[in-house]
Amino acid sequence: MRFDIITVLPGLLESPFAHSILQRAQKKGLTEIHVHNLRDYSTQKQKSVDDYQYGGGSGMVMTIEPFAACIEKLKAEREYDEIIFMSPDGETLNQGIANQMSGLKNMMILCGHYKGIDQRIRDLFVTREISVGDYVLSGGELPAAILVDALVRLIPGVLSDETSALSDSFQDGLLDAPVYTRPADWKGHKVPDILLSGNTPEIEKWRFEQAIERTRQRRPDLLDEE
The missing domain is CATH 3.40.1280.10 (SPOUT methyltransferase, trefoil knot domain)
Structure with missing residues (x-):
């Protein structure tokens, strides 16, 4: 390009x-x-x-x-x-x-x-x-x-993790779900237990539900376009 x-x-x-x-x-x-x-x-x-x-x-x-x-x-x-x-x-x-x-x-x-x-x-x-x-x-x-x-950033090979761009906000008509990293507990503020469970299908379900809820709260117009 x-x-x-x-x-x-x-x-x-x-x-x-x-x-x-x-x-x-x-x-x-x-x-x-x-x-x-x-x-x-x-x-x-x-x-x-x-x-x-x-x-x-x-x-x-x-x-x-x-x-x-x-x-x-x-x-x-x-x-x-x-x-x-x-x-x-x-x-x-x-x-x-x-x-x-x-x-x-x-x-x-x-x-x-x-x-x-x-x-x-x-x-x-x-x-x-x-x-x-x-x-x-x-x-x-x-x-x-x-x-x-x-x-x-959409060109194959540009991002080290090529799946990253596919999960960005707006790629599927939704805002992205919340993301977390270490530490799991920071001054009493904990990462959601589901993300620590290792249960990939349930984690993906949670992320999808969170993406819908965040979109509903912040950009309901995106849901209206569906």
Whole structure:
């Protein structure tokens, strides 16, 4: 799985991809993450990538030429399954979308800034728009990192325990059950006896019941979708 991320702030993406699971996935050759500085494709003397919006109004708009130049260069090198724009008015990322996209090979991600990007970029190049929630951030870099993390951890071989991702919250439409580890008794707060019993079928039954109850309490909307 390869990601090409276009941004005006490449330094903002250095840390998320240089640690933990994402770092290991790259070292194993299971994913490639390439960050492209949009300013490298600007023809302006000051390497600007934004301008005033037509019709007036507050906020600057990212211009079409640098994005088009970068996108067309990358498309000439390989085919892309999706060209994604991280946008608050896109479809909201969830585990189902992550599962569906985890089988893709090449993805390009566009990170907006300022008031947004010229609509023609979205009309001509973007194949999918994804949001990470109903709120507005300063740019698309953090949402892009979230999307990459959500997809990479689903690649076989990335997690040391490949069954771990299958039992995450939302994988089966439920939140995850409570989890515990040593010590079994901490200042009188004890781990549920069932988890110490060694009875695997009963433990799985307990976890399922706990997952349903937690979902009912915290995200009843998920149960309504069933």
